[in-house]
Amino acid sequence: MSEPTGKYSITMPRDIAEAAKTRGGPSGLSAYVAAAVARQIERDNLNELIQVGEAEHGPISQEESQALRDQLHHARRQTRDAA
Template identity: 65%
Template sequence: MTEPAGTYSITMPCHVAEGAKARSGPSGFSAYVVAAVARQIERDGLDELIAVAEAEHGPVTDEEVLALRERLARARQEQG
């Protein structure tokens, strides 16, 4: 089911708008902008989650990040 949509006016630098138009493909400029904003909202939510986790458990070290990336890569290889 499609969510109701509204019409909004935004201002952005011309080079950003032109770049988005050039990459929007058949789905169109509006769909491209919606997808970009949705991704940013997800990232903002993840940043908030990370801040809460780091406040509770301390920052994640570079070594921990590397170990988790290697673990993820191994899991993907095992699946594929």
């Protein structure tokens, strides 16, 4: 993360903080928490896009959803196999 940083105080359950510290390893707790928050923001943004899309076009069917998952898995396999 090359963005300027700030110092913040957060409160979380001790067991979660300790697990995050352990998993953060050499990068540290701050980097681990920042990455987790960034992933959550991405998910929130995607959920907002889905809500807008469904409001405009209706909900996606299970069949459409599965077809898109299959395409994604296929693309990932191709990318992995090409590496």
